[in-house]
Amino acid sequence: MKVATVYVEGDIWPDDWFWFEDEKGSSLGRLRTQVTAAGEFDKLKVIINSPGGCCEEGWAMYDYITTLGKPIETVVIGQCCSMATVLFMAGTERLISKHSTFMIHLPMGGTYGNMNEIAEYLEELKAESQKFVDFYTDKTGLSDIVVSEMLAAETTMTADEAIIHGFATGIYAPVVASLKAYQPSSVKPPLFVLRAQGRPGKKPAATSTTVPVKPAATAATTPNQMSKLRKAIVGGLTSLLALAEGTDLVALDVSLKNGDTLVTNSTGEAPAVGDTVTIGGETPADGEYETADGQIIVVTAGAISDIKAAETTTEETSTDPPVASAERIKQLEEEIAQLKAQRTKDDDFRRRVAIVLKDQLSAEPPIDHENELTTDKTTEERKKTAQDKEREDMLAKQAAKYQPKAKTAAAK
Numbered sequence: 001m002k003v004a005t006v007y008v009e010g011d012i013w014p015d016d017w018f019w020f021e022d023e024k025g026s027s028l029g030r031l032r033t034q035v036t037a038a039g040e041f042d043k044l045k046v047i048i049n050s051p052g053g054c055c056e057e058g059w060a061m062y063d064y065i066t067t068l069g070k071p072i073e074t075v076v077i078g079q080c081c082s083m084a085t086v087l088f089m090a091g092t093e094r095l096i097s098k099h100s101t102f103m104i105h106l107p108m109g110g111t112y113g114n115m116n117e118i119a120e121y122l123e124e125l126k127a128e129s130q131k132f133v134d135f136y137t138d139k140t141g142l143s144d145i146v147v148s149e150m151l152a153a154e155t156t157m158t159a160d161e162a163i164i165h166g167f168a169t170g171i172y173a174p175v176v177a178s179l180k181a182y183q184p185s186s187v188k189p190p191l192f193v194l195r196a197q198g199r200p201g202k203k204p205a206a207t208s209t210t211v212p213v214k215p216a217a218t219a220a221t222t223p224n225q226m227s228k229l230r231k232a233i234v235g236g237l238t239s240l241l242a243l244a245e246g247t248d249l250v251a252l253d254v255s256l257k258n259g260d261t262l263v264t265n266s267t268g269e270a271p272a273v274g275d276t277v278t279i280g281g282e283t284p285a286d287g288e289y290e291t292a293d294g295q296i297i298v299v300t301a302g303a304i305s306d307i308k309a310a311e312t313t314t315e316e317t318s319t320d321p322p323v324a325s326a327e328r329i330k331q332l333e334e335e336i337a338q339l340k341a342q343r344t345k346d347d348d349f350r351r352r353v354a355i356v357l358k359d360q361l362s363a364e365p366p367i368d369h370e371n372e373l374t375t376d377k378t379t380e381e382r383k384k385t386a387q388d389k390e391r392e393d394m395l396a397k398q399a400a401k402y403q404p405k406a407k408t409a410a411a412k
Contacts, residue, residue: 003073004038005045006031012053012061012083026050028060035068046074046091052082055107055128059086066090075172076100076159085167089139095172102162105154107132140166255292262289262297264304271297275304 010025018025035044044065052058065072065087074091081103088094088102096102107128111121129151136147142165150165162168254262254271262284264275271277277284283302290296298306 001042002040003043003045004035004041005047006034006038008046008048008050008061008084008087010050012050012058012087014054014057017054026053026061027057028064031061032064035065041070043071043073044068046072046087048074048076048080048084048088049078050081050084050087051079052084055083058083062086062090076102076168077172079103086135089135089167094167094169096159096162096168096170097172098159100159101156102159102167103154103156104132104136104151104167106151136167142166254297257290257292257294262291271304271307273304273307276302277304278302 008026008031012026015027015029018027046065072091073093073095074088076088076096077100078097079101080088080096081101082105085102085104107125109121109125111118113121132151133144133147136142136151137144140147142150157165157167159168159171163170252264252266252269252271252275254264256262256279260279262271263278264271265277266272266275277297277299284299286300288296288298288308296308297304298308
């Protein structure tokens with residue numbers, strides 16, 4: 001069966017609403033171009049990621065794909081809102097990805113004109129709203145009352161909610177669906193799932209005398225540790241590539257901290273993730289084993305599932321404040337005494353200055369301003385500048401404002 005896949009992405013507008021040919025969006029013309037380019041096909045798959053758009057254009061696109069006479073599968077990856085939901089409902093099989101958004105609401109718009117033109121536009125909106133109610137009711141099996149309430153509330157749904165309300169028929173998960181076609185017993189699982197599933201045919205032996213150890217709390221990773229960790233990862237990948245190229249496996253002996261020897265079946269010069277291991281000829285129990293150089297080898301179902309870098313201990317730096325020596329303490333005490341003596345001298349100097357200035361001011365004879373004003377203008381010693389005169393005039397005017405006014409006969 002040949003499946004033609006087309007895409008509805010971006011805003012849904014008429015062709016003449018797009019300013020540029022490469023502008024992202026969907027229209028009847030663009031959809032028809034995709035379908036035509038697919039040639040002959042048996043099934044149409046429409047992948048949608050759109051916030052919606054023009055109602056008229058959306059209905060035209062819906063009518064176009066539903067009249068092709070082919071089975072339709074619609075898939076939402078991202079968002080399917082407003083008018084895009086109508087296109088989604090065109091599918092007999094309607095799938096939505098787990099984290100997609102699905103939203104329906106009443107049609108909206110705007111116009112201008114006189115009262116008759118606005119009233120006519122309102123009737124068009126009412127008719128379009130009822131059209132959506134009837135459409136969703138028919139497609140989902142919900143009552144028209146429920147659909148009307150959902151449209152009025154501008155309802156946003158998760159993927160699961162879209163399925164519950166009948167808008168979608170299932171979750172889009174192509175990888176999971178493809179794995180179901182295989183029988184687990186006949187397919188060897190990849191290495192990265194061995195830790196969870198265990199390797200078929202390999203069972204831990206209970207007779208092993210070596211007990212896995214649990215390392216202490218992990219310290220901060222140092223550059224040296226990171227280097228060892230990278231080497232372990234690269235070693236695992238190198239081992240996989242070597243196996244793919246037909247390289248023979250060799251036995252490597254790894255000394256453990258407790259004196260036992262862990263034997264790995266490896267393709268390189270160091271143990272790597274994916275290598276099978278034995279201790280004393282037996283498959284060891286699942287757990288963590290510490291090597292003589294401090295590395296931690298994690299064993300799961302008889303194979304290495306992880307290699308942790310050796311921990312390094314760093315000398316703790318004391319955060320206590322430094323303790324001063326006796327000589328330094330004596331030096332600081334002398335400096336403090338000198339500062340106190342200098343401060344006493346400064347205070348005494350300020351006191352003397354204050355006394356002298358006070359006596360000097362009190363010894364000056366008071367100025368007789370009245371006699372000064374009566375002094376002959378031609379011989380007065382203090383001549384006022386024009387600026388002083390202006391300032392006095394201004395102050396006099398200000399003072400006059402606050403002088404009490406004489407009561408008149410009309411005052412009560």
